[in-house]
Amino acid sequence: MTHDTTPSPRICPNCDGFASAAITIGGRDRHGQLPTLTIDCPACKGLGTVPARRVREGAGA
Numbered sequence: 676m677t678h679d680t681t682p683s684p685r686i687c688p689n690c691d692g693f694a695s696a697a698i699t700i701g702g703r704d705r706h707g708q709l710p711t712l713t714i715d716c717p718a719c720k721g722l723g724t725v726p727a728r729r730v731r732e733g734a735g736a
């Protein structure tokens with residue numbers, strides 16, 4: 676009974692699923708546009724979910 680179904684990923688508690696956030700730096704570049712930085716959640720690396728159990732690397736998908 677050690678093998679159960681594949682654990683479903685959970686919503687990352689660190690970012691609550693919002694893994695990537697685009698932030699404006701403030702100020703415009705020489706092209707007159709607002710440069711943005713896309714920050715990925717370090718906890719889930721931009722996935723928005725964390726594996727329910729320890730999985731080295733998601734080889735699925």
Ligand SMILES: [Zn+2]
Binds near residue numbers: 690722
């Ligand atoms: Zn996260």
